[in-house]
Amino acid sequence: MKTRIKAIIALFLSIQMIVGCSALPLTDLSGDLYVDSDNSTISDDVIVVGVSQLGSESVWRTANTASVQNALSQENGYFAIMNNARQKQENQIKAIRSFISQRVDYIVVAPLLEEGWENTLQEAKDAGIPVILMDRNVSADSSYYTTSVGTDKWAEGENAAKCLESILKKRGLYNREINIVVLEGTHGSSAQLGRTMGFDSIARTHDNWKILERVDAEFTTIKGKEVMKDFLGKYDKVDVVISQNDDMTFGAIEAINEAGYKAGIENDDIIVISFDACHEALELVEKGIIAAEIECNPEQGELISEIIQMLEAGEKVEKEYKVEELVFTKENVSEYIDTRSY
Ligand code: AHR
DSSP: OOHHHHHHHHHHHHHHHHHHHHOOOOOSSOOOEEEOOOOOOOOOOEEEEEEEOOOOOOOHHHHHHHHHHHHHTTTTTEEEEEEEEEHHHHHHHHHHHHHHTOOOOOEEOOOSSSSHHHHHHHHHHTTOOOOOEEEEESSSSSGGGSSSEEEOOHHHHHHHHHHHHHHHTTTTTTTTTEEEEEOOOOSSSSSHHHHHHHHHHHTTTTTTTEEEEEEETTTTHHHHHHHHHHHHHHHOOOOOEEOOOOOOOHHHHHHHHHOOOBBBBSSSSSSSEEOOHHHHHHHHHTTTTSSEEEEEEOOOOOHHHHHHHHTTTOOOSSEEEEEOEEETTTTTTTTTTTTTOO
16 A cells, blocks of 8 residues: 555544544545545555545445445455545546545546546556446546446347337237337436447337437436426327436336326336336336336446456456346346345
């Protein structure tokens, strides 16, 4: 561990012991800064990791933050400096620059948007600090970072379209005109871009699938409800809702109910297909309200820790790691609900 950060941690821990609280701001970064610490001894072997989380917009994001915090714990030999960028790329850039000036050993970043990372990643590279991308991708060339851990957002989008194909087949609607609305996540994020392109790659092979409109509902429940309400007011017939995360889906279902329609899997119900597969959403699949859940796995912390250990041992790592994901419908969901912790 570099001397400066070690001194800062020692200072932090002594302040913490005096005031007796468990989380104090370590720097003047905007956003929450959580310092994982309940132990006053620091050994030279501690690995310091600056983690720039993009926000706390969804149930998924909370689970992703918990996963990385649990894996990069003091018990596991880490000191994690967590920063919440609150959906602002400039906060992420500020946090990463602060991690660089504190000379952390590694930087983990969940990039809000795909574009705009070259300069900051170059600064980390120049400082010799390995960067691990978490969850989302960047458009910058892969030489700008050490490795990435995440999910295949394109495949998730394709899976949503394949689910829709099989639902329509089952309902005898395969060749009918189908009106689709799309609640998209944060525009310019790799989650929105990948899911949209993956879905569209199959949608464009169906002349009868009519995409009425797509709107950025920011991955939040409040926006999901607002946008869905607007769609239902504007269009006489909505057959399908593709919602790029569960939080927006919860809002959309509220709007559907309030407008006197029904989301479900019976004939004439609005077909809702959602991404993430958090516990509450899986329950709605079991109840036959959400037609299909495309999993996006937030549990990426363990893999990040394994990669750091490989780098510590001087081993070569891959440029890209993907976590496993499933698709849930009423047919298979019950065997997974009980074990879903988020
Ligand atoms: O990047 C992953 C997406 O971001 C998840 O689907 C969503 O819930 C989150 O906010």
